[in-house]
Amino acid sequence: MGAAFALPGAESRLSPCFGYKARVPLVNGKVDRTEVDVRLGNTLIEAKLTENDFQRAEKKVLLTYRDFLDVFDHERLPQTDRHYLAYQLLRNVLAANALNCSFCVLLDERRRDLIETWYALMSCVKSVHLRTSLGVVTWQELARGLPAKVRTFLAGKYGIGIPFQPTSRTSDEGEEAKTPAATS
Numbered sequence: 001m002g003a004a005f006a007l008p009g010a011e012s013r014l015s016p017c018f019g020y021k022a023r024v025p026l027v028n029g030k031v032d033r034t035e036v037d038v039r040l041g042n043t044l045i046e047a048k049l050t051e052n053d054f055q056r057a058e059k060k061v062l063l064t065y066r067d068f069l070d071v072f073d074h075e076r077l078p079q080t081d082r083h084y085l086a087y088q089l090l091r092n093v094l095a096a097n098a099l100n101c102s103f104c105v106l107l108d109e110r111r112r113d114l115i116e117t118w119y120a121l122m123s124c125v126k127s128v129h130l131r132t133s134l135g136v137v138t139w140q141e142l143a144r145g146l147p148a149k150v151r152t153f154l155a156g157k158y159g160i161g162i163p164f165q166p167t168s169r170t171s172d173e174g175e176e177a178k179t180p181a182a183t184s
Helices: 002-006 087-099 112-122 139-143 148-158
Strands: 017-021 035-040 043-047 056-058 083-085 102-107 134-138
Touching: 043 087, 056 087, 083 087, 087 102, 087 112, 102 112, 102 139, 112 134, 134 139, 139 148
Parallel strands: 043 102, 102 134
Antiparallel strands: 017 035, 035 043, 056 083
């Protein structure tokens, strides 16, 4: 499962904790019930496979999080008049901040809209240290290092295959022939 541990900050010798209760601090001194899909050492991971979006929440809800205004440039966040978009990711970044962890979102590369939303949110993180501990990995990238049986499952159930990578081949004269993608 080598590539699985190419997730930013993840260490291969650790066991994953699924459904990790992050306990993100609130302004009132309590904690919320945010659950992160996986904690692997000091890396929190949110895995998105079939969901349409990252949910939304009324702006007043996010203001109940103790560190929200310190962590984010809230005026630049993806939002409508009444809601912040990508609520799940906002909470996960707040969890990473509170726990001093890195955070990675696992997405289908075909969902450019979700990837763009993630990058828009990342650009609103004020702290360079926190922002550089955030990452994205696609299911397609992850699939490269998974066992064949798991790759077959992902391909059959979700249409997730390994992205095409052009390879060089050798011609009869022993010279390296380039694929069209490799010539530019």
